[in-house]
Amino acid sequence: MQTNIPKTSEALSALMRADFTTQWRNRKSFMLILLVPVVILVSWQGIINKIGAAFAFSTCITIGLMAIGLMGYSNSIARDREKGVFQRLRVSPVPSWTIMVSRLSVQLAMILLLTILVFIAGFYVDHVSITPAGYALAFLAAIAGGAVYLGLGQVIVGLIKNPETVNSTTRLVYFLFIMVGMFSDFSALDEQASGTVKLVNNIVKWSPYGCVKRILLASMEPGTWNMDCTNALLLTFGYAVLLSAIGIRKFKWSTK
Amino acid sequence: MHEGNTHMLQVEGLNVFYGSFHAVRDVAFDVRPGEIFGLLGPNGAGKTSTLSAVEGLLNFQSGTITVAGYNIKNEPLKARANVGVQLQSTSFQAELSVTEIIRLYAGVHGVPVTKQSLQDVLAAINLVDSGNKKYGELSGGQQQRVSLYIATIHQPPLVLLDEPTTGLDPQSRRQLWERIEALREKGHGVLLTTHSMEEAEAVCDRIGIIDHGRVIIIDTPQALIEQYRNDPEVISVSRRGKVTLEDVFIALTGRAVRA
Numbered sequence: 001m002q003t004n005i006p007k008t009s010e011a012l013s014a015l016m017r018a019d020f021t022t023q024w025r026n027r028k029s030f031m032l033i034l035l036v037p038v039v040i041l042v043s044w045q046g047i048i049n050k051i052g053a054a055f056a057f058s059t060c061i062t063i064g065l066m067a068i069g070l071m072g073y074s075n076s077i078a079r080d081r082e083k084g085v086f087q088r089l090r091v092s093p094v095p096s097w098t099i100m101v102s103r104l105s106v107q108l109a110m111i112l113l114l115t116i117l118v119f120i121a122g123f124y125v126d127h128v129s130i131t132p133a134g135y136a137l138a139f140l141a142a143i144a145g146g147a148v149y150l151g152l153g154q155v156i157v158g159l160i161k162n163p164e165t166v167n168s169t170t171r172l173v174y175f176l177f178i179m180v181g182m183f184s185d186f187s188a189l190d191e192q193a194s195g196t197v198k199l200v201n202n203i204v205k206w207s208p209y210g211c212v213k214r215i216l217l218a219s220m221e222p223g224t225w226n227m228d229c230t231n232a233l234l235l236t237f238g239y240a241v242l243l244s245a246i247g248i249r250k251f252k253w254s255t256k
Numbered sequence: 257m258h259e260g261n262t263h264m265l266q267v268e269g270l271n272v273f274y275g276s277f278h279a280v281r282d283v284a285f286d287v288r289p290g291e292i293f294g295l296l297g298p299n300g301a302g303k304t305s306t307l308s309a310v311e312g313l314l315n316f317q318s319g320t321i322t323v324a325g326y327n328i329k330n331e332p333l334k335a336r337a338n339v340g341v342q343l344q345s346t347s348f349q350a351e352l353s354v355t356e357i358i359r360l361y362a363g364v365h366g367v368p369v370t371k372q373s374l375q376d377v378l379a380a381i382n383l384v385d386s387g388n389k390k391y392g393e394l395s396g397g398q399q400q401r402v403s404l405y406i407a408t409i410h411q412p413p414l415v416l417l418d419e420p421t422t423g424l425d426p427q428s429r430r431q432l433w434e435r436i437e438a439l440r441e442k443g444h445g446v447l448l449t450t451h452s453m454e455e456a457e458a459v460c461d462r463i464g465i466i467d468h469g470r471v472i473i474i475d476t477p478q479a480l481i482e483q484y485r486n487d488p489e490v491i492s493v494s495r496r497g498k499v500t501l502e503d504v505f506i507a508l509t510g511r512a513v514r515a
Contacts, residue, residue, distance in 0.1 A: 005337045006366025014363020018352060025351035025390075084346030091311045092364040093337035254313070 011094040015102035023106050026076075033072050034114055037064035038121045045126050053128035057118055058216035059181070061142055062209065064114040066177050069149025070156070070170040073107050077157045078166035086253045096253075104150065111146040115139055130220045137219035144233070145212035147240035152208065154247025161255045180209045211235045263322070264289055264414040264445025265310065265339075270319035272305045272469075279305045280316070281469040287414060287445040292436065294460035295449045298509050302469040303449050307418060310447070311341055324413040337365070340407035340415045344422060350392030354383055354402055357391055358409070365410035381405050397428035404435055408444070415439055417448045421455060433459050453502035463501075467509045477501050484508075 023030060037060035044056050080086060089099050115138060122128050130138075153170065160166050183204050204210050211232040218229040265287040272280035280302045287293040297303045308314035310321055312328050312335065321328040324338035348357045355374055362369040378384045381401040386394065394402065400420060407415055417436065421429045436459055439446055450456055456463055457477045464474040473480065484490045485499050489507040494500070 004366050005333050006364060010366060011364045014360050017363070018349065018356060018360040021356055022349050022351045080349070083350070084343065085349055087313060087343060088341075088346035088348060089364065090313060091336060091339070091341040091343070092361065093333045093366075094364050095333070 005093045008095070008098060011092075012098050012102060015089075015094075015098060016105055019102045019106045020109070023110075030072055030110065033067040034064065034110075034117055036067060037061065037114065038117055041118060041121050042125050048122075048126045048128055053122060053126075053130055054134070054217055054220035056126070056128070057122055057130070057138065057220055058213055060118045061115055061138070061216055062145065062181065062213045063178070064118065065111065065142065065146045065149050065212065066174055066209075068107060068110050068114065069146060069151075069153040070174045070177075072110065073103075073150055074153035074157045074170050075163070075167055077103065077153075078160075078163040081157070081161075081253065082163045082255050084254070090253060107146065107150055108143065111142055112139065115142045131222075133222055134220040137222060138216060141212075141216045141219035144236050144240065145216060148208045148212055148236055148243065151240050151243030151247055154251065155243050156247075158247040158250030158252075161252065177209050180204055180207055181213070206232075206235060208236075208239050211239065262289075263287065264291075264324060265293075265447060266320075266322045267306070267310065268320045270306065270309060270316055270321065272302070272309060272314065272316045279469050280309070283319070283466065283469070283471050285464045285471060285474055287447050289413070289445055290440050290443045291461045292440050292446040292448055292459055294456040294463040295447060295466060296451075296453070296456055296463055296505060297466035301467045301509070303466055304418075305469075306466065307343075307416060307447075307449060310416060311339070311343075312336055337410070338413050340410065340412040342403050342407040342415075342417045342420055344419045348391045348402070348406075351390060353388050353390055354378070354394070355387045357402065357406065361406045361409050367410050377405065396423050397425065397431075400424060400428065400432060401435075404432065408439065411444075413443075413445060415444050415446045417446060419450055420448070421450070421452065429455075453500065453505055457501040465505060465508055472508060480504050 040063065041056055041060045044051065048056055086099065090096060119135060119138075152173070156169055156173070157166055160169060183200075205214075214229055214232040215236055218225045218232075263286045267286070268284050270280055270283040271278070283302070283306055285293070285295075295303055295306065305314060309316045309319075310323070310328070312332050321335075323335040326335040326338060328335040352360065355378070358374060358377060359369055374387070375384070378387045381404075383389075383394075383398060383401065386398065391399065391402065404417075404420065407417070420436070421432055424432065433455070436446060436448070440461075448456075448460060460477060462474060462476055463480065464471050466472070475483070481499055481501060481504060484504045484507060487507060490499055490503050493506045493511065494503040
């Protein structure tokens with residue numbers, strides 16, 4: 001009866017294989033998450049030349065990132081926690097962080113897949129493209145933006161234990177962010193406005209949605225990068241770190 | 257297993273608090289090699305808290321727990337590598353097949369798996385034709401067999417079984433008892449919690465009864481029955497004139513139904 005502690009790489013590899021398989025088996029639900037931004041992009045075919053490729057891409061990717069972090073990640077964590085899947089893994093001789101790293105690697109793959117799908121749909125359906133540098137930087141911006149929404153999803157599962165409540169809360173937050181996006185994207189709030197309208201405009205601009213959208217847009221048009229974009233990037237990192245810290249601190253592995 | 261160690265599990269002076277509530281009070285017991293130790297108690301007695309502390313899932317306030325000689329606080333990974341756990345309140349990913357679950361847990365325990373060894377395992381747990389079935393599609397008895405196999409996939413010195421036969425039909429329950437007894441034959445120490453006194457009497461070598469967070473007695477089932485056979489309280493709760501372990505248990509922990 002000689003037992004050993006497995007190598008971390010070996011354990012992580014087994015966890016990732018299982019998590020990717022589980023994600024694949026749930027492909028119908030994650031395809032819906034990926035399809036929403038693609039459908040929006042396709043529906044903008046008629047106005048794409050007016051709004052610009054970078055604007056369309058950044059909006060669609062932002063919406064997709066919200067769906068992945070809020071709906072996909074948090075709901076899968078809440079469901080598996082309720083079933084006791086995490087507790088079953090935590091009694092094995094692997095550090096707890098490997099369980100989460102494995103889960104996050106699946107989400108990272110989803111973010112990359114989403115970004116690729118949006119670019120492919122833009123190229124083949126809307127016939128729009130951006131520079132190679134724009135594509136490359138957009139992937140990095142998507143990962144940074146994805147971290148914000150994964151952090152927000154982590155806060156939700158950290159504060160709420162019941163999976164049904166997690167599900168309804170994430171839908172509500174998703175809807176609120178879409179509303180913020182509509183204000184931001186379609187200039188419902190005038191840049192020249194003053195008073196309360198200006199205040200709300202600033203809140204939207206520096207909200208997680210506004211910051212992620214701004215860095216995505218600027219990364220696809222590197223020539224337009226300015227001080228506001230740098231501030232938005234710093235705030236994006238700040239949001240990601242702050243939300244993740246709160247989410248991890250409040251998170252309980254079990255609902256009991 | 258740590259060299260020179262004679263206990264599979266040793267719990268000494270364990271105390272667990274939830275806020276100001278003292279859930280486990282100075283609990284002490286041990287599990288020896290080749291022994292099935294039953295931890296019995298009414299709902300809320302402190303069984304789950306004790307078990308969670310042994311599994312390393314609960315941060316206890318004082319006391320010492322050593323698994324196969326490894327202190328669970330000082331060397332948690334080594335201690336967990338020496339324990340196999342089947343928890344009633346935990347599950348596997350329902351979307352994964354039986355073979356995928358076996359591969360996952362072999363991976364996290366550092367156990368090599370080949371196609372042949374997988375086939376051997378499936379044959380041993382009577383699931384040769386169900387290897388590709390998803391866990392969520394298995395019957396309760398099949399799920400328990402998978403769960404027990406996963407708990408022992410790395411041949412740990414100590415196996416923790418939390419109400420393993422709950423919800424099983426008599427045939428599946430008997431088969432599981434045989435599997436648990438086979439673990440004992442191989443020298444594993446088994447810590448078992450159950451609400452079934454029939455099960456405890458049938459398979460446990462020693463029993464610890466816990467109530468209000470304290471271990472009130474530890475002995476063999478037969479010795480407990482003998483010791484309390486003439487106790488007026490035991491006689492008053494016994495049915496059909498024959499004293500059983502359940503009568504002793506009820507006499508010691510009271511007739512009141514716990515939440």
